[in-house]
Amino acid sequence: MRYLPSNENDRAQMLDVIGVKSIDDLFEDVPKSARLKDLIDLPKHQSEQAIEQHMARLSAKSVSASSVPFFCGAGAYKHHIPATVDHLIQRSEFLTAYTPYQPEISQGTLQALFEFQTQVALLTGTEVANASMYDGSTACAEAVVMAKRVTRKSKAILAPGLHPHYAAATQTLASTLDISINEVTPQIGADAGVIDMITDETACVVVQSPNVFGEIVDLAPIAEKAHAHKALLIAVFTEPVALAAIKSPGEQGADIVVGEGQGLGVGLNYGGPHVGLFACRQKLVRQMPGRVCGETVDANGERGYVLTLSTREQHIRREKATSNICTNSGLCCLAFTIHMSLLGDAGLKRMATLNHEAACHMADIIDGIDGTEVLNDTFFNEFTVRLSRPAEEVVDALAEKNILGGVPFSRIAPDGDPSLLLVCTTEVVSDADMHAFGHALEEVLG
Amino acid sequence: MKTQGRPTSPVAANDAMQPKTVSGNKALKQATKLIFETGTPRRTGVDLPEPKGRASRLGDHAREGEIGLPGLSEPETMRHYVRLSQKNYAIDLGVYPLGSCTMKHNPRLNEKVARMPGFADVHPLQPISTVQGALELMHELSHWICTLTGMPAVALTPKAGAHGELCGMMAIRARLDADGQSQRRRVLVPESAHGTNPATAVQCGFTVDEIPASGDGRVNLDALKDKIKSDPDTVAGIMLTNPNTCGLFERDIIEIADLIHAAGGYFYCDGANFNALVGRVRPGDLGVDAMHLNLHKTFSTPHGGGGPGSGPTVLSDALKTHAPVPYVVQTDEGYDLVEHKDEVSFGRMCAFHGQMGMYSRALTYMMSHGSDGLKQATEDAVLNANYIQASLSDVMTPAFGGVCMHEALFDDRFLKDTGVETLDFAKAMIDEGYHPMTMYFPLVVHGAMLIEPTESESKGELDRFILSMRHLAEKAKAGEADMFKQAPVHAPMRRLDETQAARKPVLRWTPPVETAEAAE
Numbered sequence: 001m002r003y004l005p006s007n008e009n010d011r012a013q014m015l016d017v018i019g020v021k022s023i024d025d026l027f028e029d030v031p032k033s034a035r036l037k038d039l040i041d042l043p044k045h046q047s048e049q050a051i052e053q054h055m056a057r058l059s060a061k062s063v064s065a066s067s068v069p070f071f072c073g074a075g076a077y078k079h080h081i082p083a084t085v086d087h088l089i090q091r092s093e094f095l096t097a098y099t100p101y102q103p104e105i106s107q108g109t110l111q112a113l114f115e116f117q118t119q120v121a122l123l124t125g126t127e128v129a130n131a132s133m134y135d136g137s138t139a140c141a142e143a144v145v146m147a148k149r150v151t152r153k154s155k156a157i158l159a160p161g162l163h164p165h166y167a168a169a170t171q172t173l174a175s176t177l178d179i180s181i182n183e184v185t186p187q188i189g190a191d192a193g194v195i196d197m198i199t200d201e202t203a204c205v206v207v208q209s210p211n212v213f214g215e216i217v218d219l220a221p222i223a224e225k226a227h228a229h230k231a232l233l234i235a236v237f238t239e240p241v242a243l244a245a246i247k248s249p250g251e252q253g254a255d256i257v258v259g260e261g262q263g264l265g266v267g268l269n270y271g272g273p274h275v276g277l278f279a280c281r282q283k284l285v286r287q288m289p290g291r292v293c294g295e296t297v298d299a300n301g302e303r304g305y306v307l308t309l310s311t312r313e314q315h316i317r318r319e320k321a322t323s324n325i326c327t328n329s330g331l332c333c334l335a336f337t338i339h340m341s342l343l344g345d346a347g348l349k350r351m352a353t354l355n356h357e358a359a360c361h362m363a364d365i366i367d368g369i370d371g372t373e374v375l376n377d378t379f380f381n382e383f384t385v386r387l388s389r390p391a392e393e394v395v396d397a398l399a400e401k402n403i404l405g406g407v408p409f410s411r412i413a414p415d416g417d418p419s420l421l422l423v424c425t426t427e428v429v430s431d432a433d434m435h436a437f438g439h440a441l442e443e444v445l446g
Numbered sequence: 447m448k449t450q451g452r453p454t455s456p457v458a459a460n461d462a463m464q465p466k467t468v469s470g471n472k473a474l475k476q477a478t479k480l481i482f483e484t485g486t487p488r489r490t491g492v493d494l495p496e497p498k499g500r501a502s503r504l505g506d507h508a509r510e511g512e513i514g515l516p517g518l519s520e521p522e523t524m525r526h527y528v529r530l531s532q533k534n535y536a537i538d539l540g541v542y543p544l545g546s547c548t549m550k551h552n553p554r555l556n557e558k559v560a561r562m563p564g565f566a567d568v569h570p571l572q573p574i575s576t577v578q579g580a581l582e583l584m585h586e587l588s589h590w591i592c593t594l595t596g597m598p599a600v601a602l603t604p605k606a607g608a609h610g611e612l613c614g615m616m617a618i619r620a621r622l623d624a625d626g627q628s629q630r631r632r633v634l635v636p637e638s639a640h641g642t643n644p645a646t647a648v649q650c651g652f653t654v655d656e657i658p659a660s661g662d663g664r665v666n667l668d669a670l671k672d673k674i675k676s677d678p679d680t681v682a683g684i685m686l687t688n689p690n691t692c693g694l695f696e697r698d699i700i701e702i703a704d705l706i707h708a709a710g711g712y713f714y715c716d717g718a719n720f721n722a723l724v725g726r727v728r729p730g731d732l733g734v735d736a737m738h739l740n741l742h743k744t745f746s747t748p749h750g751g752g753g754p755g756s757g758p759t760v761l762s763d764a765l766k767t768h769a770p771v772p773y774v775v776q777t778d779e780g781y782d783l784v785e786h787k788d789e790v791s792f793g794r795m796c797a798f799h800g801q802m803g804m805y806s807r808a809l810t811y812m813m814s815h816g817s818d819g820l821k822q823a824t825e826d827a828v829l830n831a832n833y834i835q836a837s838l839s840d841v842m843t844p845a846f847g848g849v850c851m852h853e854a855l856f857d858d859r860f861l862k863d864t865g866v867e868t869l870d871f872a873k874a875m876i877d878e879g880y881h882p883m884t885m886y887f888p889l890v891v892h893g894a895m896l897i898e899p900t901e902s903e904s905k906g907e908l909d910r911f912i913l914s915m916r917h918l919a920e921k922a923k924a925g926e927a928d929m930f931k932q933a934p935v936h937a938p939m940r941r942l943d944e945t946q947a948a949r950k951p952v953l954r955w956t957p958p959v960e961t962a963e964a965a966e
Contacts, residue, residue: 001823006830010904010905014833018829026832036725039821040593044819060579062565063572063576065568065569066563072571072572075571078567078569082491092536093533096749098547098881099749102872102881108530108532111533134605137796168794169794172795173649176650218507246507247507260797267566270565270798271799272796272802295947296947297946298941300939304939306944308944308947315640319644321641324611325608327752328753330752331752341481342492343515345513346487347490350494354494377505378507395573
């Protein structure tokens with residue numbers, strides 16, 4: 001077996017040093033009834049070539065985003081990732097290192113995390129960020145739990161524009177921790193309504209912008225009302241590129257900002273791994289979940305980085321930890337950071353502008369088709385269309401024509417309006433793709 | 447080559463000469479400033495077309511002013527991150543014997559497969575008809591996992607080990623609630639458990655009742671019986687790692703499972719150490735109700751400096767109906783996804799289907815090894831750990847007697863009165879060219895040193911490692927504490943001040959004060 005360096009001779013010598021006769025002697029603590037006598041009923045080892053062939057054939061059974069006109073968003077976004085990113089994250093020293101618990105030989109990972117945290121803080125307009133969560137939805141759930149710790153109150157308000165999957169993940173975690181959450185019915189144009197729901201009992205209000213329908217939400221008045229009632233505003237985003245185009249949640253008064261970082265540096269990966277971003281005010285940092293990297297000096301007085309504030313974490317605090325999270329999205333943070341370093345302010349802003357312009361153009365095309373209505377007043381790179389036929393049927397018909405034409409809203413909200421279609425247009429979509437989509441949509445609806 | 451006039455042999459080395467360089471570089475160790483100190487917001491390493499100036503639909507929400515993100519050209523980016531990478535230790539560089547973390551070889555075929563477009567470049571909400579290959583891979587992985595564990599079902603979605611623990615404990619809670627047993631909120635957790643276990647139990651709304659260890663490093667069965675007997679109606683279950691964090695198989699595991707079941711509770715097994723059992727023992731034969739697998743440990747998906755991981759969680763018949771959404775089902779036409787929860791599922795754990803990029807790598811690993819190779823890998827991992835234990839037991843102090851499983855646990859008795867502590871010993875290992883073992887864990891042993899070599903190390907590599915460890919143990923006993931206190935001296939940095947980092951946390955770069963004032 002190509003991955004195992006020992007041969008029979010080595011094994012015999014090692015058994016001899018240990019002082020046992022056979023490998024079975026090392027498993028003597030296993031109860032007899034549980035010792036397997038035969039090989040497990042699965043295929044035996046295979047060559048690299050055989051497996052590569054098998055996997056390539058499986059891969060070919062799916063339609064990849066790059067191979068067709070592609071308009072899906074709703075929490076995962078197709079952007080161009082420079083080749084440099086994937087090369088660098090495959091460096092052995094990054095790829096095959098563990099969590100940087102020994103800082104003297106982990107400065108590469110640690111400095112990159114410090115850069116990552118700074119980039120996330122700048123992008124979200126907040127003071128500090130942690131070293132990542134699993135994804136945007138789990139970051140959102142953890143933020144609600146954190147708000148309970150900070151405010152010592154246990155009522156959370158979720159806005160009607162929050163991605164239903166984020167709401168569901170939050171509901172799952174909150175359900176066991178005596179956090180009560182309002183009944184959320186996803187609705188377009190209704191986020192400002194949360195202002196009237198905030199009371200002195202409110203721990204936090206969770207608002208997504210751009211929301212799941214693509215609308216940009218004015219967070220400032222919500223923050224103001226929340227703060228007047230000693231509640232926290234948790235701002236959520238699913239598309240990090242949007243934050244280069246719209247006012248940052250931090251500058252609008254958000255206390256905690258959480259979201260999905262996949263759009264920068266990380267591919268679609270059929271939903272994972274992605275990278276959860278988590279940022280907040282400095283004064284809340286000791287209640288924050290997850291790892292965090294900080295600056296310090298070494299014994300020579302030289303600047304270096306370490307994991308810090310670990311007294312919040314499970315490996316030190318056990319049942320009193322702020323979260324059970326251990327492994328996070330390390331390598332995806334690195335990809336995010338490298339992509340951001342390549343872009344810089346100028347590149348990221350241009351990328352955001354290209355996304356927005358493409359979406360504006362797509363919205364105009366769709367608006368000109370009979371049987372459609374674009375519902376958004378505002379949007380960044382995705383918007384909601386009401387169709388004259390159920391969106392799921394339309395999307396299936398478009399797929400027959402080799403166009404991945406967006407996400408039916410009912411796919412993520414089973415009780416949601418079946419006529420709504422979420423359409424996303426990023427910089428990877430060409431004008432020709434947009435026109436192909438427009439024509440196909442016309443045919444399907446016609 | 448012309449050699450005339452060019453000296454071809456060096457003068458004798460004088461180690462006292464350690465010039466402080468103007469550049470701050472030390473040959474291959476390049477000084478690396480932060481991108482914020484070298485990049486500028488106007489520079490970019492990505493060529494993007496000119497915007498066309500089409501209308502804006504941002505309303506009055508447009509972001510104004512600079513974000514402050516520095517940009518680098520492509521060669522500068524490449525150099526910055528390659529330099530950083532050279533300050534990291536990695537499995538591909540040398541032995542990485544972190545106990546409980548399972549730092550085994552990461553085959554590059556897995557990376558290649560994970561990047562195939564049908565797995566890496568598909569959207570989680572594409573029509574089901576367009577993702578049949580991805581779903582088939584998930585179904586195939588489920589089959590391998592269920593067969594290896596002897597369990598009837600697996601929830602693939604959990605995104606890491608601790609997320610898998612959450613999945614299992616949520617399923618237990620849902621089952622208890624469905625059975626009208628909501629008063630069962632007490633979870634028994636051995637004191638040797640990973641920190642994630644008690645943290646998870648609390649995150650699921652349970653209380654933690656700690657079980658002491660017995661003198662042989664295993665669960666104290668009498669203490670466990672007493673804990674159950676004290677109030678059997680409140681027992682929700684037990685969270686037990688097997689092999690445990692001392693590297694020992696819990697001999698009484700079947701009896702423990704029976705006791706918990708008889709009391710009306712469920713058995714959560716922390717599967718972090720399943721790599722000691724694959725192909726030789728199936729958790730399903732031990733009475734387990736739920737167990738997560740760390741694909742990034744047992745099945746070699748890379749740790750990536752802290753993640754991403756993946757924590758598929760196997761579930762017994764009693765728990766499987768409570769599994770989270772989404773999950774894959776096989777139909778007449780191929781594969782389908784169940785995406786919305788019914789009455790009994792405990793709900794959704796994350797935005798999409800979990801870690802596809804880890805499923806493809808892990809399945810590739812499993813198929814590469816096959817039933818025979820997986821069993822051999824397990825045996826080699828256990829053999830290597832025992833070889834290390836046997837080869838060091840005369841100079842270091844094994845925490846418990848007898849054979850171990852996939853990792854060897856030592857305590858710090860051998861360092862008594864030397865002035866050297868476990869931390870110093872670990873730092874001296876860095877100078878020897880090794881990543882230190884897991885230290886100060888498990889908590890049941892004083893100054894713990896937990897060594898997990900994995901099956902990826904050859905006997906030659908183990909012998910060199912053993913030689914270094916023996917050398918260090920002897921140096922410590924010979925009174926050379928100073929050398930240990932100074933260590934590491936050969937690493938890119940000397941020992942870092944963690945106290946200062948925690949006391950005055952600096953968690954991001956901020957512009958130097960002069961610049962900030964000038965800007966105002």
